[in-house]
Amino acid sequence: MAKKNQPPITKAxxxxxxxxxxxxxxxxxxxWPTRREAMRLSFxxxxxxxxxxxxxxxxxxxxxxxxxxxxxxxS
Numbered sequence: 001m002a003k004k005n006q007p008p009i010t011k012a013x014x015x016x017x018x019x020x021x022x023x024x025x026x027x028x029x030x031x032w033p034t035r036r037e038a039m040r041l042s043f044x045x046x047x048x049x050x051x052x053x054x055x056x057x058x059x060x061x062x063x064x065x066x067x068x069x070x071x072x073x074x075s
Contacts, residue, residue, distance in 0.1 A: 033041065
């Protein structure tokens with residue numbers, strides 16, 4: 001139970017630019033990937049994007065053909 005005579009807890013005043021220093025401090029703690037890891041993971045992302053793009057393109061083409069044949073009387 002809180003005491004009645006205590007003032008409310010307020011946030012400490014900070015400089016406007018203290019976030020910049022905190023951000024730099026946090027970025028120094030980051031374990032960055034090696035050049036080889038970055039290249040490998042970038043290549044993996046490109047391959048996954050290509051595969052998903054081909055899959056969605058084929059799916060779109062299939063549905064377009066289905067709609068054309070079923071609803072538009074086939075041409």
